[in-house]
Structures are given as C-alpha cells and as structure tokens.
Amino acid sequence: MLRRTPSLVQQVKMHLKQRIRAAEFADGRFPPEADLARELGVSRNTLRDALSQLEAEGVIFRRQGAGTFVSQAGLMVKTRLEEIIPYETLIRQHGYNPTVKLLSVRQEPVEPEIKAGLEAENLSDLLVIKKLFLAGDTPVIFSITYLPPHLITRPYTPDDIRGPIYRFLPRFCQQEFAYYLTEIVPVDAPPWLADTLQLPSHRTVLLAFDETGYNQDDRPVVRARSYFRHDLIRLRLVRRLAV
Amino acid sequence: MLRRTPSLVQQVKMHLKQRIRAAEFADGRFPPEADLARELGVSRNTLRDALSQLEAEGVIFRRQGAGTFVSQAGLMVKTRLEEIIPYETLIRQHGYNPTVKLLSVRQEPVEPEIKAGLEAENLSDLLVIKKLFLAGDTPVIFSITYLPPHLITRPYTPDDIRGPIYRFLPRFCQQEFAYYLTEIVPVDAPPWLADTLQLPSHRTVLLAFDETGYNQDDRPVVRARSYFRHDLIRLRLVRRLAV
DNA sequence: CAGTGGTCTAGACCACGGG
DNA sequence: CCGTGGTCTAGACCACTGG
Known part of the structure; x- marks a missing residue:
C-alpha cells in the first residue's frame, strides 16, 4: 500500500487549517477566494472544494456577498461523527x-x-x-x-x-x-x-x-x-x- | 421568502433519485458520467457534484475504473443524522x-x-x-x-x-x-x-x-x-x- | 456600485480496472 | 488496451451584501 500524493484539495485544506490554528486570520476573516487561490497557485474551483469541506466540518462559514469567516463553534467540535477515526x-x-x-x-x-x-x-x-x-x-x-x-x-x-x-x-x-x-x-x-x-x-x-x-x-x-x-x-x- | 430555482446540481440529484426509485437501473449500474451528463444537458462537473452528494448520502457508490452503482444498503437508511429534517x-x-x-x-x-x-x-x-x-x-x-x-x-x-x-x-x-x-x-x-x-x-x-x-x-x-x-x-x- | 461568494461550463489529463 | 471515474484548470456569468 503505497501512499500517493494527497490531492490538491486535501493539501489546501490542511494548509488552511494550519493557518487557522496559527490564528493568522485574527479578525476571523478570510481573504477573497480569488486572492487566496492565486496565492496558493491553485484554481478557484480547487480552493472552493477545500473551503466547502472546511465549511461542512464546521471550521469556517461563508456568506454570499460578505465573505468567508472562521467559525468559533467549529473549534469546539472534537469529533465529527460522519468520519471514521481510530x-x-x-x-x-x-x-x-x-x-x-x-x-x-x-x-x-x-x-x-x-x-x-x-x-x-x-x-x-x-x-x-x-x-x-x-x-x-x-x-x-x-x-x-x-x-x-x-x-x-x-x-x-x-x-x-x-x-x-x-x-x-x-x-x-x-x-x-x-x-x-x-x-x-x-x-x-x-x-x-x-x-x-x-x-x-x-x-x-x-x-x-x-x-x-x-x-x-x-x-x-x-x-x-x-x-x-x-x-x-x-x-x-x-x-x-x-x- | 420566495423560492428560487433549485440549482442544476439539486435538480440532477432529484432526477437521479427518481430514476433509482423507479428501479430504472435494474442491474444497479449507472451509465458512464460522460453519457449521463450529455443526456441531461449539463456539464460533467455538475453531474459529478450531484453524484458526490448521492454517494455521501449512501445512495450510490463509485469505483474508479469500474463504474457507478446503486447502493443496496443506502436504501435502508431512513435517517441521515447530519441533515436537519422536521x-x-x-x-x-x-x-x-x-x-x-x-x-x-x-x-x-x-x-x-x-x-x-x-x-x-x-x-x-x-x-x-x-x-x-x-x-x-x-x-x-x-x-x-x-x-x-x-x-x-x-x-x-x-x-x-x-x-x-x-x-x-x-x-x-x-x-x-x-x-x-x-x-x-x-x-x-x-x-x-x-x-x-x-x-x-x-x-x-x-x-x-x-x-x-x-x-x-x-x-x-x-x-x-x-x-x-x-x-x-x-x-x-x-x-x-x-x- | 464594487466586491464578495455561488453556479456552471468545456476541456485536459491522470489512475485504475477488466464491461 | 480502452473505458471508467478522479483531479484540476481557466473563464464566464449570476446573486447578494454593504468591508
């Protein structure tokens, strides 16, 4: 069982989680999707896939026309039932x-x-x-x-x-x-x-x-x-x- | 609160669920994504979004290189906990x-x-x-x-x-x-x-x-x-x- | 109004499996 | 091998908010 490179979406997800943990978005606000995608060198679709997953996990939330924000409640969730973990x-x-x-x-x-x-x-x-x-x-x-x-x-x-x-x-x-x-x-x-x-x-x-x-x-x-x-x-x- | 047209992805999802209920895929096998997308008049991306959601719900499962299939177990699930329903x-x-x-x-x-x-x-x-x-x-x-x-x-x-x-x-x-x-x-x-x-x-x-x-x-x-x-x-x- | 996220497309290439 | 699903891109347009 060899590991293959995690998909770009996975990598972006992990990267963003890391930056959230580092409290980089102090005001809880994400950069616009276009900027973030350019900065990471991925297409906006790929970035949005990652964001959608983070939103489903409760880590962030998005509001059309307003922006993307770090969720406070999401940080409290220790377990996500729909995911199998050891x-x-x-x-x-x-x-x-x-x-x-x-x-x-x-x-x-x-x-x-x-x-x-x-x-x-x-x-x-x-x-x-x-x-x-x-x-x-x-x-x-x-x-x-x-x-x-x-x-x-x-x-x-x-x-x-x-x-x-x-x-x-x-x-x-x-x-x-x-x-x-x-x-x-x-x-x-x-x-x-x-x-x-x-x-x-x-x-x-x-x-x-x-x-x-x-x-x-x-x-x-x-x-x-x-x-x-x-x-x-x-x-x-x-x-x-x-x- | 006016209803807007459901997104294409939603429509495709509902359409496919309907066809599953009608037991249209008797052998449990879906047509190839490219064919299905063309038949429905949507892009493959849109179709795949719908398929991904159906897979997450346990309705279908997909195997790379093999195909997309109707899940038997998924039909037994009456409730999906991560969805709020009345x-x-x-x-x-x-x-x-x-x-x-x-x-x-x-x-x-x-x-x-x-x-x-x-x-x-x-x-x-x-x-x-x-x-x-x-x-x-x-x-x-x-x-x-x-x-x-x-x-x-x-x-x-x-x-x-x-x-x-x-x-x-x-x-x-x-x-x-x-x-x-x-x-x-x-x-x-x-x-x-x-x-x-x-x-x-x-x-x-x-x-x-x-x-x-x-x-x-x-x-x-x-x-x-x-x-x-x-x-x-x-x-x-x-x-x-x-x- | 400008700027944000939401949706959708066409097309390319890759990884995997045995119709 | 060919056909399948998996990944990723660039770009267009729409809907919503009040930076």
Whole structure:
C-alpha cells in the first residue's frame, strides 16, 4: 500500500487549517477566494472544494456577498461523527493518553441476528474480537467485532488485530473497506459491561454504535458494537438543513 | 421568502433519485458520467457534484475504473443524522403518521448553563417551548426549546410555534438559521419524562440530542433538547474514512 | 456600485480496472 | 488496451451584501 500524493484539495485544506490554528486570520476573516487561490497557485474551483469541506466540518462559514469567516463553534467540535477515526485518535482528541487492550480473539458461535447482517447464516462460528480502550487509566470504550473467518486469506498475529478492523481488511482479507452503516443506540449497561468498563455504580447509561461495515462492492463484511463512556467521550456533530 | 430555482446540481440529484426509485437501473449500474451528463444537458462537473452528494448520502457508490452503482444498503437508511429534517418527516420516514402537540409556551427562568450557551447570562427568563411528537397514537419524541425572548421582533401565534424553530427564526426574529451543533447523549428517563412519553416501565433508556443552533453570523441563538424513543425512531448514519 | 461568494461550463489529463 | 471515474484548470456569468 503505497501512499500517493494527497490531492490538491486535501493539501489546501490542511494548509488552511494550519493557518487557522496559527490564528493568522485574527479578525476571523478570510481573504477573497480569488486572492487566496492565486496565492496558493491553485484554481478557484480547487480552493472552493477545500473551503466547502472546511465549511461542512464546521471550521469556517461563508456568506454570499460578505465573505468567508472562521467559525468559533467549529473549534469546539472534537469529533465529527460522519468520519471514521481510530478510537485512539478519538481519545487523544479529548485530551487523554490512549491505550488499547486486546481482550480476546476467538472463533465462536454468535446470535443469528449478527450472522444475518453479514449474509453468513450458514456459518456456525464467527471470529469475535474484543477490545478495551483506555483514556489514561480509565476504560472508556469497549468494542466487539464480528468477522466471517473465511474472509481471512493470510495468516495474522494478535498484533495485526490491535488496529482498526478497516485497516485489517485490506491487508489480510483482500477487501477494500468502504463505509460503516451506523445505528446509534442508548444502552443501560448490564453487569458484565459495567464491570469491564469499571463504571461507577451510578453511571450505567452508555452510548453504543451498532455498525455494519461494507466493502467496495457494497457487501457487508464486518459487524461491530462499541460502547462509549459518554461522560468522558463526547460525540458531537454539525447538522445542517437538508436542501 | 420566495423560492428560487433549485440549482442544476439539486435538480440532477432529484432526477437521479427518481430514476433509482423507479428501479430504472435494474442491474444497479449507472451509465458512464460522460453519457449521463450529455443526456441531461449539463456539464460533467455538475453531474459529478450531484453524484458526490448521492454517494455521501449512501445512495450510490463509485469505483474508479469500474463504474457507478446503486447502493443496496443506502436504501435502508431512513435517517441521515447530519441533515436537519422536521420531526414530522422523520416519523413519516419510519412509516408512521405524525402529529405535533404543542404542550406549552412560557417565559420562565432556566438553568444558568442553558443561558450561558446562548450568551444570555444577563437575562432572567427565556422562552421555553415544549412539544410532543406522536407516531400514530404513540409519543415518540419530546422536545424542549429555549429562545431568548428579545430576539423576537414580530408578534406570533401558537400556530407559528408548531413548526421547527429554524423556520420560526427567519420569520419572527430576523435571524437566518445556519446549523446545529449537536451532542448525542444517552439518558435514563426520569419519571416526569417517562410519564410524558408514556414509556413502558421496562423501557427508560432514551437517546437525546443536545443542540445549540447558530445563525449565519455564527452566534448561538437557540438551544434545544430532544428525547427519542430509539426503539421506534432509529438514528442511522453513513460513516466514511477520514482522508 | 464594487466586491464578495455561488453556479456552471468545456476541456485536459491522470489512475485504475477488466464491461 | 480502452473505458471508467478522479483531479484540476481557466473563464464566464449570476446573486447578494454593504468591508
């Protein structure tokens, strides 16, 4: 997997974010698009693509006829739900030091409902991966991942499992990961979960992600359930009016 | 508020959605971009803008060198979290008949935390709006909205309040609504809420949206908290890898 | 009115895949 | 290889705001 040069749009995005972090636009105002494009040596279209993405992320906002401005609220958003990021990064963005504990990797029977979502009703067992993510010393995320074992085409070690499953798939399953279809569910933690996450007794309500991962052929290849200590890990997103 | 012609991109989007609904692409395959653009009489750029949006919504997926395809999973997604839609529409998308009950509209003191988020610490009271949304006969969403009363510049009737607050703002407050910054929170329903939503005694865990609405000048103008019966209203979204 | 962002076009070239 | 989608450009015109 070689990295190719990030697209111009990506580079412009990163460049502008950098300048925002450096508080270069002290009054919160961007230069006109034409000037900025010329300065960066890209077409206005390319610059505008980057600006549109930054606006969708809540970093800036634009007003026709008026200008482009740095958004104050956008700076508060630690997480953008519609983007998949490693849980370690998520924890780091919240200001903690992340650790992963690989609790278990086993092939075992699972509920029919899980298998159905993977179009794997005929399989008896799935590969079940359990992980615990710590923020400092505090467990904050617990995840269970289900993978049909027949997808795996190369031998792997536990270390290969420690990272996100969407990194594992292309490397060991000849599957390109495309997207998660995620359902957000509130959960009253059962004792085993409260135990695993070392929840204080008065805090048993958690946020959970119920995810189905699809490959680039739009076939479901993996399912996962993740539980979050929402009091420590905040899930925020920017919502806009549908057109 | 006059409607202007929807942009070409919007029109193309709607047109393609329509053709997908009509199952016109039986094998799930789109024509090549160049052909489709010519057929629709738009430039390839315009067509591609529409396709990109449809892809982001999970309706289609594209593979370089291979083609553009209708996504199966995308058809299952009833809700896209990053888009604001009226709760009535949300309920209808779930196959129920929606009703709104305006429970109360009162000016009253609120917690300092709410006022702080609205930069209204110096106000003693805010306008507090409580609504209940039914799916058929079943209460499924309860919402509380907080609005600084001094924003209102025109007299209004209760009927003007029944709709979404982001429609009220431009009409009665001379404020253009821009976006919500939303935090997703799991909640163990207190008795008053379980009562309002007529929850079965074993179902007290709810999903809540904690929202701050911003105007086009990026100033907070409204706060809202909505509680969802997640067993009846599913909140799903498509998540993609961050670039 | 001048200056800003919003929309749309035609055309070029690149990267990837197996119709 | 050819055909697909991916990227980028230069330029035109429109819509809106009050620098």
